Amino acid sequence: MSGIVIIGGGIQGLSIAFNLARLGAGNIRVLDAGYFQGGASGRNGTLIRGGFGSPEWTSLFAHSNRLWADLSATLGENVMFTPRGYLIIAQSPAMMARLEGMVSLHRAHGLDAVLLTPAEVKALEPAIAAAGILGAIHLRDGGVAPHHAAMKAYLAASRRLGVTVEYGRPVTAIEQVGGLICAVMTGDERIACETLVIAAGAYSVDVGALAGIEVPGFPMRIEAMALEPVRPILRSAIALPDRLCYLHQTARGEIVGGAEVAERPQVTLRSDIAALAATARAYAEVFPCLASLRILRQWAGMLHATQDWGPLIGRHPDLANLWLSAGWSYGFAGAPAAGDLLARAILRDDLDARLKPFAVDRFRRGAPVREGSIVLAPVE
Amino acid sequence: MALHRAGERALSCTRKRHRPLGLSGSFIQGVMARVDGVPNVRLDQCQARPGMVAERQNSWPSPRADLLKLFRLVPARWVRGGFEHTRLFPSGTRRFLWWERLLAFLAGEGRLDPAPPPSAIQPGRHHACDLLVVGGGPAGIAAANHAAKTGRTVVLATRGERLARGATAMGEIVTPIDPSVTVLTSHEVGALYRGGTLAVAAPHDDGPATVIACAQLTLATGKRSLPPLVPGNALPGVMDATTALALAARGSKALGPTLVVGTDARDRVATRLRAQGVDLVDCRPVAELKAVRGSKGVTGADCNGERIACASIVHAGPWRTDPNLAFQAGSAGELRLAAGEPAAQVTLAGFAAAPDEAVHWSGIADEATDICPCMDVTAAEIADLVRGGITHVEELKRQSACGMGPCQGFPCWELMNAVRAGVGGPHLAADRPSHRGPRRALTVAQAAGLSDVVEPLR
Numbered sequence: 025m026s027g028i029v030i031i032g033g034g035i036q037g038l039s040i041a042f043n044l045a046r047l048g049a050g051n052i053r054v055l056d057a058g059y060f061q062g063g064a065s066g067r068n069g070t071l072i073r074g075g076f077g078s079p080e081w082t083s084l085f086a087h088s089n090r091l092w093a094d095l096s097a098t099l100g101e102n103v104m105f106t107p108r109g110y111l112i113i114a115q116s117p118a119m120m121a122r123l124e125g126m127v128s129l130h131r132a133h134g135l136d137a138v139l140l141t142p143a144e145v146k147a148l149e150p151a152i153a154a155a156g157i158l159g160a161i162h163l164r165d166g167g168v169a170p171h172h173a174a175m176k177a178y179l180a181a182s183r184r185l186g187v188t189v190e191y192g193r194p195v196t197a198i199e200q201v202g203g204l205i206c207a208v209m210t211g212d213e214r215i216a217c218e219t220l221v222i223a224a225g226a227y228s229v230d231v232g233a234l235a236g237i238e239v240p241g242f243p244m245r246i247e248a249m250a251l252e253p254v255r256p257i258l259r260s261a262i263a264l265p266d267r268l269c270y271l272h273q274t275a276r277g278e279i280v281g282g283a284e285v286a287e288r289p290q291v292t293l294r295s296d297i298a299a300l301a302a303t304a305r306a307y308a309e310v311f312p313c314l315a316s317l318r319i320l321r322q323w324a325g326m327l328h329a330t331q332d333w334g335p336l337i338g339r340h341p342d343l344a345n346l347w348l349s350a351g352w353s354y355g356f357a358g359a360p361a362a363g364d365l366l367a368r369a370i371l372r373d374d375l376d377a378r379l380k381p382f383a384v385d386r387f388r389r390g391a392p393v394r395e396g397s398i399v400l401a402p403v404e
Numbered sequence: 405m406a407l408h409r410a411g412e413r414a415l416s417c418t419r420k421r422h423r424p425l426g427l428s429g430s431f432i433q434g435v436m437a438r439v440d441g442v443p444n445v446r447l448d449q450c451q452a453r454p455g456m457v458a459e460r461q462n463s464w465p466s467p468r469a470d471l472l473k474l475f476r477l478v479p480a481r482w483v484r485g486g487f488e489h490t491r492l493f494p495s496g497t498r499r500f501l502w503w504e505r506l507l508a509f510l511a512g513e514g515r516l517d518p519a520p521p522p523s524a525i526q527p528g529r530h531h532a533c534d535l536l537v538v539g540g541g542p543a544g545i546a547a548a549n550h551a552a553k554t555g556r557t558v559v560l561a562t563r564g565e566r567l568a569r570g571a572t573a574m575g576e577i578v579t580p581i582d583p584s585v586t587v588l589t590s591h592e593v594g595a596l597y598r599g600g601t602l603a604v605a606a607p608h609d610d611g612p613a614t615v616i617a618c619a620q621l622t623l624a625t626g627k628r629s630l631p632p633l634v635p636g637n638a639l640p641g642v643m644d645a646t647t648a649l650a651l652a653a654r655g656s657k658a659l660g661p662t663l664v665v666g667t668d669a670r671d672r673v674a675t676r677l678r679a680q681g682v683d684l685v686d687c688r689p690v691a692e693l694k695a696v697r698g699s700k701g702v703t704g705a706d707c708n709g710e711r712i713a714c715a716s717i718v719h720a721g722p723w724r725t726d727p728n729l730a731f732q733a734g735s736a737g738e739l740r741l742a743a744g745e746p747a748a749q750v751t752l753a754g755f756a757a758a759p760d761e762a763v764h765w766s767g768i769a770d771e772a773t774d775i776c777p778c779m780d781v782t783a784a785e786i787a788d789l790v791r792g793g794i795t796h797v798e799e800l801k802r803q804s805a806c807g808m809g810p811c812q813g814f815p816c817w818e819l820m821n822a823v824r825a826g827v828g829g830p831h832l833a834a835d836r837p838s839h840r841g842p843r844r845a846l847t848v849a850q851a852a853g854l855s856d857v858v859e860p861l862r
């Protein structure tokens with residue numbers, strides 16, 4: 025009996041697999057080319073928020089944020105999601121004006137969002153240098169979840185429901201008959217399938233090419249670094265959009281985060297000194313006490329960038345049994361919602377309104393999603 | 405060094421179980437303390453000054469009355485990697501929030517002052533040269549001198565406060581450095597970028613970091629002796645030959661009765677220690693050492709059934725090259741960074757270029773044999789993971805947190821691989837998780853100063 029094949033065992037692939045199995049689908053197979061947690065899902069900043077600058081992003085991510093809050097119970101494992109709050113801090117009048125406009129949007133989507141004055145930000149985060157801060161949005165249900173806990177939980181829960189998840193199994197060919205996908209090849213093995221889902225992260229463009237389709241966007245690296253552990257000094261998950269910087273302190277005491285620099289998109293897992301210096305500069309200026317800490321390690325992960333930075337979720341317009349969950353830049357935060365809504369779309373043919381704006385063919389139709397609060401460098 | 409000589413051997417403790425750690429030359433956690441209010445300072449890299457206050461970290465309520473030592477009673481199995489996502493405290497419940505707070509408190513070693521005195525960002529420096537030599541031993545000096553003679557511009561960076569520290573400690577005569585070579589002493593090169601053509605070096609104090617653009621790179625970083633893979637191997641008093649020689653040079657009494665274990669070159673180290681007045685009780689092949697005895701520090705050793713009383717165990721082998729910089733210069737891969745062919749302009753020189761010696765492991769997966777004591781990873785944990793089917797080095801690292809402490813992978817991944825190969829059979833390649841810079845080599849302030857020095861890739 026042929027079933028559902030998912031290409032990619034990152035958090036997207038695992039969340040889709042788990043949700044499909046939970047809705048009763050059988051014979052689900054996840055194939056991943058690398059090792060467990062080797063993709064962006066094991067290399068990210070682990071920040072989770074529901075509120076963004078656009079209604080499209082906010083409605084999808086607010087749903088995801090709510091699912092994160094109960095995810096341990098849902099999966100029967102401990103994902104360690106901690107609602108320590110998420111601060112988006114403005115350092116320029118333009119950003120402050122944008123944040124002021126976002127609060128009502130966030131509240132309308134059921135998020136517990138408040139606007140904070142610099143003094144209130146300082147009270148919440150005593151380590152911050154209040155000079156130069158104009159205010160912040162405080163998303164009180166936002167937070168972080170360590171990716172090692174979340175990934176292990178998704179993997180264990182999926183396997184418990186009978187999903188087969190294999191690492192070290194690259195998909196090398198995709199077969200079609202009559203406008204439908206019928207099988208994939210991994211090594212010498214041919215696996216027949218009724219439905220194929222591409223959730224291959226940065227490699228989704230290449231995997232799409234195997235099926236003869238064009239997946240919009242391109243791969244690029246982004247980088248992060250960890251400072252040596254200290255006793256709790258930062259409470260919230262923090263974004264500094266003016267500095268293209270984000271950070272938080274993990275339950276292991278390390279300060280983990282990164283700042284983006286505008287560079288020619290790089291397809292490599294090597295890290296670069298420009299990102300290291302930019303991150304350190306933002307930390308030292310905004311959180312002066314971090315200046316004396318030493319940098320333990322820096323690393324890079326690969327993202328699938330799209331023209332509007334938004335994900336590509338849904339059915340492919342040209343192949344009726346091919347689905348995608350790709351193009352993610354906030355795919356860690358978005359995974360619970362994407363898995364939940366996409367599984368329903370695949371099994372029940374019920375495409376939720378929250379997924380519709382992120383349709384795979386939106387660029388073809390000239391309908392990108394405009395979103396102004398994400399922390400990523402413009403691509404040159 | 406001064407503290408160790410004063411008889412203070414347990415300077416620090418392990419992350420989870422608070423077992424004592426000291427000056428070992430192997431595990432950095434053992435020498436980290438809060439110095440004059442700054443957390444995580446390496447005691448072996450700071451000069452003792454009158455009035456300096458060094459406090460033990462990771463203690464509560466105070467370094468003297470430290471209740472956290474009670475964690476030594478917790479069985480090692482309970483705190484294996486991943487223990488923190490126990491189902492007993494799932495997120496979404498109130499008890500998780502307390503659990504997370506407890507974890508964060510225990511994990512954060514040092515205490516940071518949220519309102520420190522303003523520390524100015526140090527503007528970084530930039531050097532361009534034909535050749536960068538990393539390592540100031542005889543091989544590094546020879547490589548630098550050779551290039552300088554042919555008219556090339558050379559920078560030599562070494563972590564030593566002067567050139568050829570180790571060779572001098574061994575009593576060797578050292579060639580002077582060519583005066584045209586730019587020498588950066590007390591500088592750690594922790595990160596290489598862009599295929600080894602850009603290096604970052606920073607001084608151990610808070611002086612400015614330097615970016616060195618080089619056409620060629622020579623790694624003359626020598627080798628380090630790995631601690632023996634036996635129970636008790638992380639006890640204060642177990643140290644590598646380099647550390648022992650440095651201590652002995654400052655006064656032979658600090659070591660007490662000393663046992664030397666090691667590979668072929670161990671006799672040279674033993675002879676040198678004896679010449680410096682160290683009370684040498686024996687010198688044995690490392691494979692004969694079965695266990696280190698002691699609870700707060702070394703009191704003896706078991707060698708092939710024989711009990712040897714001693715206060716220090718000095719290991720002189722197996723010697724291995726820290727693969728970090730060569731890895732950073734040559735690694736490649738899209739799904740994973742793995743060791744690649746070193747780029748053509750990168751060479752290893754001297755002892756670093758010699759073949760690595762094998763790590764001896766008895767095959768007994770003991771909870772008292774440390775692989776990565778900073779993070780409390782034991783041979784038993786690694787062996788159980790491998791037997792349970794987790795054999796990929798990256799997964800072993802993520803699962804156990806081996807190498808995630810201050811040393812960032814050396815010597816811990818070498819020891820991890822010895823156990824992995826010993827359990828899984830010899831067919832497993834000597835492969836390591838990705839080495840990542842800058843491995844504590846620079847502070848945030850130093851790195852911040854580099855933002856005007858390098859252009860992003862455009």
Ligand SMILES: Cc1cc2nc3c(=O)[nH]c(=O)nc-3n(C[C@H](O)[C@H](O)[C@H](O)COP(=O)(O)OP(=O)(O)OC[C@H]3O[C@@H](n4cnc5c(N)ncnc54)[C@H](O)[C@@H]3O)c2cc1C
Nearest residue numbers: 032034035036057063064065068069071195225325355357
């Ligand atoms: C440094 C960094 C920081 C980030 N910070 C955040 C953050 O704070 N919050 C947030 O929400 N997001 C963040 N992200 C983004 C987030 O990590 C990603 O959007 C998310 O992990 C994507 O998940 P995924 O499952 O789609 O991709 P991945 O985790 O990359 O998984 C894709 C998988 O596909 C596999 N694959 C590739 N080709 C094939 C093939 N041919 N056959 C089979 N398998 C294949 C790969 O091996 C890989 O495991 C960050 C990313 C990075 C790199």
